[in-house]
Amino acid sequence: MGTVTRFDAVAEHEKTRGALAAVIPRLVGLLRDVPDPDAASGVPVWTVGDVGAHLAAVYLAYCSLVSGDEAVEWDSVLPPGDLPFVERITAMNATSIGLFGGDDRARPGDVVAERGEAFLRATEGLAPDTPVAVPWYGQETTLTLAVVTGLMLSESLVHGLDIARGAGLPWTIGPDEASLVLGQSMPTMMTLALDTARARGVSIAFDLVIKGGPRLAVVVDDGTMTVTRDAAPRAYDCRITAAPTAFLLVSFRRTPVWKAMARGRMRAGGRRPWLATRLGELIATP
Incomplete structure (x- = not known):
């Protein structure tokens, strides 16, 4: 079993x-080199300028979670009610x-x-398991x-690619960077983003092997999902072996799975x- x-x-x-x-x-540097912010980006319906504005908002939001100097009036920006993950x-x-x-x-x-x-300065020396409340993922989500x-790194890498594709500028996502995203944030985000309706009645155990990176046991069981890193040996239904950057881009719908397999x-x-x-x-993805 490996x-x-x-x-x-x-x-x-x-x-x-x-x-x-x-x-x-x-x-x-990429954001400052954009020649035309009105050009189409790698995100449908968003311009390059829209992606840049989204990234600025992402950095403001995450910084506000860890820094007492950054205050955000969340009631004015959060969607009303307790919406499902994708809608939220x-x-x-x-x-x-x-x-x-x-x-x-x-x-x-x-x-x-x-x-x-400011984010890096405010979090320097803090333990990796330090709890952080993230209200946009759910009212009680920590x-x-x-x-x-890991999420900040993924937003930077993937949206950097979206901007570069629209602006015609170079952008690389290295395998080490992708592996860190997959190991640090992917296990948690996969469970949060599970489409529970589609997963109802489904029972599949995946062995997800990232070359040179993390190995994840992804178990779907009747509308629930658990993702375990370094899981004890067990029987799996399907093993997926992937290069880290390829799996990152497939996960974020930036590369079709058939193309990654063909290559x-x-x-x-x-x-x-x-x-x-x-x-x-x-x-599920937004």
Whole structure:
């Protein structure tokens, strides 16, 4: 069933902080080099400028969670009621691109640079399991600092690609960066984003093996999902082996799964390899 390699949570969190610190100046430079903010981006219906405004809002929001100097009136921006996950995030995304206007919208790189530095400064030395309340994921949702840091890294990498594709500028997502996202934030976010209606009556155990990265046991059982890192050996229905960057982009719907497989970046095995495509179908995305 393969070898299970234990990971050091503290060391991996520090690596994720280092990766975030390295990607921020790259992202700031990308935002400042955009020739036409009105150009179409890699996100349907959003322009390059919209993605930049969204990133500025993301950095402001995450910084506000950990810094007493950043206050956000959440009641004015959160969607009303306790909406399902996808509806809630869709509403928040729509709100985010309108939070900044004028000079702030014209210079999202300045916001990202300032808030990114403030986030790293405010969280320096904190344990990776430090609880952080994240109201836009749910009124009572609390994540760990490790997950939040991984989410900031994923937002930076994936939306950086969206901007680069629209602006015709270079952008890379390295395998080490992608592996950190998949290990730090993916287990939590997969369970939050489970489409419980589609998962009802489904029973599948996936062995998700990221080359050079984390190994996750993803078990769907009648409308619930558990994602366990370094799980004890067990029988699986389907094994998915993937290069980290490929799996990250497939997960965020930036690359079709068939293309990743055709390029040899993902492959399915195990007793029932045909179930590999079901994993993506069971995870809802805004």
